[in-house]
Each structure stands twice: as C-alpha cells, then as structure tokens.
Amino acid sequence: MNLIPLGLYAAAMVAYAWHFTQRLPAIGRSATTLLVAAALSHTFVIGMQTMELGDVPVAGATSAISTFVWLLALSYLYVEMTTDERAMGVFILPLLVALQAIPAFRPGVEGRAAVLRGPLFGVHVSSLLFAYASFALACVIGITYVLLFKEIKAKHLGFFYARLPSLQVLDRMNQRAIVIGWIFLTIGMIVGGVWAAQARGGYGAGDPRVQAMSLEDPKIFVALLCWLVYSFELFAARRIGWGGRRAAYLSTLGFVIVLFNFVPITYFFSKSHNF
Amino acid sequence: MQILLVGISHRTAPVELRERIDFQARGVADALRALAGRGSAREAVVVSTCNRAELYVACDEAAAARQDLVRFLSDFNGVAAGEIAPHVYDVADLDVARHLFRVAAGLDSLVMGEPQILGQVKDAHTIATDAHTSGPVLNRLFHSSFAVGKRVRTETGLGSGAVSVSYAAVALARKIFGDLTGWSVAVIGAGEMGKLTALHMKSHALSRITIVSRTMAHAARTAEAIGGASAAPWEELDAVLGASDIVITATGAAAPILTKAHIESVMRPRRNRPLFIIDIAMPRDVEAAAGEIEQVFLYNIDDLQATVRENLARRASEVARAETIVNEEVEKFGGWFRSRGAIPTVVALRERFEAIRRAELERLDFKLSSLPPEARARVDEITHLIVEKLLLTPTEQLKALGGSDTVGAYTEALTRLFALTDPQADDQAEQDRAAKGGRVEPFKRPTGGRR
Numbered sequence: 118m119n120l121i122p123l124g125l126y127a128a129a130m131v132a133y134a135w136h137f138t139q140r141l142p143a144i145g146r147s148a149t150t151l152l153v154a155a156a157l158s159h160t161f162v163i164g165m166q167t168m169e170l171g172d173v174p175v176a177g178a179t180s181a182i183s184t185f186v187w188l189l190a191l192s193y194l195y196v197e198m199t200t201d202e203r204a205m206g207v208f209i210l211p212l213l214v215a216l217q218a219i220p221a222f223r224p225g226v227e228g229r230a231a232v233l234r235g236p237l238f239g240v241h242v243s244s245l246l247f248a249y250a251s252f253a254l255a256c257v258i259g260i261t262y263v264l265l266f267k268e269i270k271a272k273h274l275g276f277f278y279a280r281l282p283s284l285q286v287l288d289r290m291n292q293r294a295i296v297i298g299w300i301f302l303t304i305g306m307i308v309g310g311v312w313a314a315q316a317r318g319g320y321g322a323g324d325p326r327v328q329a330m331s332l333e334d335p336k337i338f339v340a341l342l343c344w345l346v347y348s349f350e351l352f353a354a355r356r357i358g359w360g361g362r363r364a365a366y367l368s369t370l371g372f373v374i375v376l377f378n379f380v381p382i383t384y385f386f387s388k389s390h391n392f
Numbered sequence: 393m394q395i396l397l398v399g400i401s402h403r404t405a406p407v408e409l410r411e412r413i414d415f416q417a418r419g420v421a422d423a424l425r426a427l428a429g430r431g432s433a434r435e436a437v438v439v440s441t442c443n444r445a446e447l448y449v450a451c452d453e454a455a456a457a458r459q460d461l462v463r464f465l466s467d468f469n470g471v472a473a474g475e476i477a478p479h480v481y482d483v484a485d486l487d488v489a490r491h492l493f494r495v496a497a498g499l500d501s502l503v504m505g506e507p508q509i510l511g512q513v514k515d516a517h518t519i520a521t522d523a524h525t526s527g528p529v530l531n532r533l534f535h536s537s538f539a540v541g542k543r544v545r546t547e548t549g550l551g552s553g554a555v556s557v558s559y560a561a562v563a564l565a566r567k568i569f570g571d572l573t574g575w576s577v578a579v580i581g582a583g584e585m586g587k588l589t590a591l592h593m594k595s596h597a598l599s600r601i602t603i604v605s606r607t608m609a610h611a612a613r614t615a616e617a618i619g620g621a622s623a624a625p626w627e628e629l630d631a632v633l634g635a636s637d638i639v640i641t642a643t644g645a646a647a648p649i650l651t652k653a654h655i656e657s658v659m660r661p662r663r664n665r666p667l668f669i670i671d672i673a674m675p676r677d678v679e680a681a682a683g684e685i686e687q688v689f690l691y692n693i694d695d696l697q698a699t700v701r702e703n704l705a706r707r708a709s710e711v712a713r714a715e716t717i718v719n720e721e722v723e724k725f726g727g728w729f730r731s732r733g734a735i736p737t738v739v740a741l742r743e744r745f746e747a748i749r750r751a752e753l754e755r756l757d758f759k760l761s762s763l764p765p766e767a768r769a770r771v772d773e774i775t776h777l778i779v780e781k782l783l784l785t786p787t788e789q790l791k792a793l794g795g796s797d798t799v800g801a802y803t804e805a806l807t808r809l810f811a812l813t814d815p816q817a818d819d820q821a822e823q824d825r826a827a828k829g830g831r832v833e834p835f836k837r838p839t840g841g842r843r
Contacts, residue, residue, distance in 0.1 A: 140549075141546075141547055142546055142547075265567070269564070269567060269568065269689055270683070270689065272691065272695045272698070272699070274564075274567075274699050274702065275702075278567060279549075279552065279553070282570070283566060283567050283568060283569060283570035284567065284568050284569075284570075284666065285568065285569045285570040285666070286570045357663070358662070358663025358664035358665070359664070360663075360664055360665075360687075361664065361666065361686070361687055362686065362687075363686075
C-alpha cells in the first residue's frame, strides 16, 4: 500500500527537478500538486494502518520511517507555502523517495510490542520524528547555502544564483529549523529516558530490549552525539559567530548522523530499539 | 478592416530625430485626438518612448492611411516630411501584431529584454482607451501583446540578470542580504563615482548611508548632496566598516587602502556577519586577497562587468524561446483577426433573411389584419424565431473559420447563393450589430416580445 505514495513522491521528484532547470511556473505548480497528492495518499495509508492496528504506526522501525517521510513532506510543504520558495524541493524529494522505498518494499506493518505503552512513549517517538524532519530541512537548506555561497565567492553567478533565495534568507531558515529540531530532540530524548526508567522497573522488566536501554546501546549513544552536534551548532552561532557556511556544514553533518542512526543502526546494531 | 503601423525607432532613426518626434512631450492624448480628426483611421494608439514613436491604427484603406500617417508624423511634430521619410517603417495586419508583440516582450528594445517597455505599451493603450480612439481591433491586439509580455517574462530568461554594473551590484547585494531595507552602506571616497553609487543604493531602499573621506569637508558635502546620508572622518573608518553591511570603495588612492589583515581585524567583532565590498576604484582600493576571508564578498569593477557580460549572453540565448512565444501568439491573434473577415457577410446574410421575412409579412398583411392584435404579435414573433434559428448555426460556423482562404471562399459562396450585396461596405451595419448585441432590429414588434 505504501507503493502509491512512493509513486507519487517519485513523480513529484521528477516535476521538481524539471521545474528547477526550466523554471516554468506551470511545472512548479504541478510539482507542488503532485507532492500534495503524495502527502494525501500517504495520510490515507497511515490512517488505514492506524485503524488496522488501533495505534499510530510509529513503533516499528519500518513504519517509523514511513511516518517520518510523511512528516517531512508536510514540513517541507509548510516551508514552501510560507516562503513561496520551491527551489528546496529538488533536494528534499530524493530523500523522501529513497526513504519511502523502504516501507514500500518491506510490506506489512509491525504490531506494537506490548511493552511500548503509555503517553510518554507517544511523545518520545513523535517528538523525535518531528525533530528529524526539521533536521532534514536544515540539512537541505544548508546544502543550498553552500552551493550559492560558493558561486558568489567564485564570482561565477550561474545556475544556483538564478534559482536560490538569498544567503541571508537561507541562513535564517537554517537557524530556525535547527532551533525547532533541537527543542524536539531534547524533549524526545528526555521523555524517552523517563519512559525507559519507568518501564525497566515495571512492565518492561522482563524485556531484554528495555534492559538494553542505556548509553552503551549504539542507537542511544549516537542520538546523544547528534544532540551534542546540534547543541554546538546553536552555541557556535550565538557565541562565536559560526553562521553561514560553517552552520550549513554542521547541519549536514548532524543530519548524516541522524540518518545513520535512523536506518542502519536501528535495523542492524541496536539492541534496545529493534521493535 | 486592416491594421497598420507607421513609426520610427532606435533601429531606424538617429537620436537627434527621435528627440524631435516626441509625442510624450507634446501630449499623447492630443496626438490621438488630432489623428482621429484626420479621418484616415478608425482606431488609433500611439506608443511613444525615448526609443520609439509608433502609430498603431485600424483603417479601411491601408495605402491611403499610410501616407496620411507619415504626413501626420511630420505635421504634428513640425518636422519636414522629407526628413522623416527615410527613417519611417510601416507594416500591415499580422506583421503589426508580430512587431507589437516583439516590442512588448522587450525583443525590440535597445537593451534586450528590458522590462519597462511592457508598462509603456500598457500606458499607451490606457491613454487611447481614455481618449476613445481605441476600438475592438486594437483592444484585442494590445491585450494580446500584454499577454505576450507576461509570458515571455515568466517563461523565458529574457529579462533575467542585471545588465548594467550598478544593477549587477544591487542584484548581488540582494542575493547576499535578501531584502535590502535596513542594511547599511559605507561609501569610502567622496568623489563623483562614490556619490553616484550611493545615490543608486539609496534608490534601492538602502537608507543608512555613511560617507567616509580623508577630507571631512568633502564627505560632509557629498553626504548633503545625497540627502539623508551622514559623513564620518577618516579616523572612524574602522568603526564605520564594523557597522556596515555593504562597503563601496571609490577613492583615488594609488595603493590599496584596505588590506586583508585590516579587514580581518574589522570582521572579528562583527561575528562573521557578511560584508559585501564593491571596489569600483581604479586602481583598486581593496587588496584582492581580502576576498578569501570567510563571509567577505569582494567584487571589483571588472568582476561586475564580467557578470553583466554573462547576463547579456544568457539573455541572447533566450531570444529563440521568446520568439517562439511571439509566433504562437501571432498565430492566435491571426485566427481571430481573419475570422473577423466573415462579419460583413454574416450581417448581410441576416439582413437578407430579415428582409424576406418582412416582405412576406407585408404581403400577407390583408390576411393577418383580421386577427386580434395578440395573435398578430405572435405571428411576428414566431417568424422572427424561425429566421433566428435558421441563421444560428451558419453564423457560428462562419465566425469559427480560421484561415483567410477559407473565409474568402465561404463569403464568396454565400454572397452568390443568397445574392448578397457588397459585404465590404457594411461596416456601419456591423457597428449597429455590435451595439445591439448581435441581432438586427426586427420588423415592428408591438409588445416587448420574448425571444
């Protein structure tokens, strides 16, 4: 069922790329329409899975990816509509397509493990997914910043110069995405810690995964590393004037770690988060 | 009806002549009224800019109108006809559409793709509408040209990229800082170049301008001349640099006044806020190595000229796409314009049918006179409806005809089949038709009948 949104995301990706090179307003509008259609069909898929499970499908690794893709598509659409800026789409869409391919070709929804219960668990997962979506946007904005920065520095005003918004705007958008992401990352991690502490003594006492929830687990350790990178970025931007290109590089580095943690570590290494 | 264009432009006439044929100075509305008074044109629009003076008219007889328009150019502007004649160009019908569409798109401008011309064409049409000299043909023509201008601007890169050094500098500043309001500018050097650049920046909403010069009196004088700018002595240079976002250097110094080390020291307290330095001095005022500093964007006059050259080249490469749009729109306009050729025949056909109806009613009058008035009114109404119904489809088909050959063949066939009189002479009837919503006034209709 995840194939339909995947197809629409892929079509939107082609349309965004086409719009990026040709810059025809009609193509831009159809690109946005395709992405809206993809997000709507994705909403429908997630809604169906929710009815089937009786729970929002965020607990399993694969369904968490699907929900993350959905959140990122919505966040991007929000940014596009508030800034009236379509240039970022060409960078976001490949990410959406690549990640959505995982749930699309790994059909079936994992039921929620019995230990994963309580309101704190929901807050933990949704904050983190939202934080990751913000970081994904920050990363893409950072990449476009660097591309434009290099063109202006090299005094060769070409492809990106004609297509991207100003450095100042990109820098500000990046900062905002990082702040929002950092807030949700912090909330998600603290709430996760509290939940784990409660579960270890209570209903999760017999579950080896709950017992493995400590800093030694790669998933939790890398998440903390992420938090450090983004905290440093925020600190550096305010205290030592690390704006612009350095902030853009840090945003990219941070999201690479997020992605690494989100996909391969969850699937292959983590003993605490393999639900 | 034919469309005709007579005019001069930067392509055909030297500036000395263009200056003297200036409708704007003498009043475009007056020119339109004078032109309408001559009677050679049914509709008229005058497009007058510093690079062109063009008369667009719709007329019955192009050859006669052409001569009269050239005379009008000479009479109205007081320039001898012999002086103008060698520089005048004239085109007719769809070539007029092509010309106007290219003008509106900026394809005929001195600076390829410049955007002002579309507004000027719009203004010209508005003036003609207000003076009641524009009519259905020119309205359609000009509205099509606005559409062409808009399409070319949004669908091609013909108007993109700055094509003068000062605009290139402002465009770059926009790419770095976004909206320019609220950023501050420092101009180093109180000479003419610095003053001009500062004025240009001021016209782009950069209101906080500080002039720094080795001689404080010069700086103060220039600041006053710009209006709203402030002056600072040379000793405060570092403070001014630290507070500014855009720095323009234009001194006459023989050696660089700003070294890399100097700018680095200024950048530190700025916490890497971007600094855009435009070095328009010759020889240069800023050490080239300063451009290596993170968050310093250094452009000198050669760099800006290079971007202007690139933009001009890019515009040139967009011409083909713009011409394609012009061709499409000329084709569209041509379809409409040719279908108008059928209108006189349509009118004649309707009149013919109406005349037959009226004649028959009169012939049968003695039989109908015994009927009560309501019944007579009904008879009139029914016969009218039959005629309308019979004519509906042929009328629609005729109006939908595209190619001029088909229109000619159809009108000729109809003229023969129904023995219609000379349809070309029926423009008055056509205007009546337009005024009455497309229907010929029916034979005596006693009560306000339904249709």
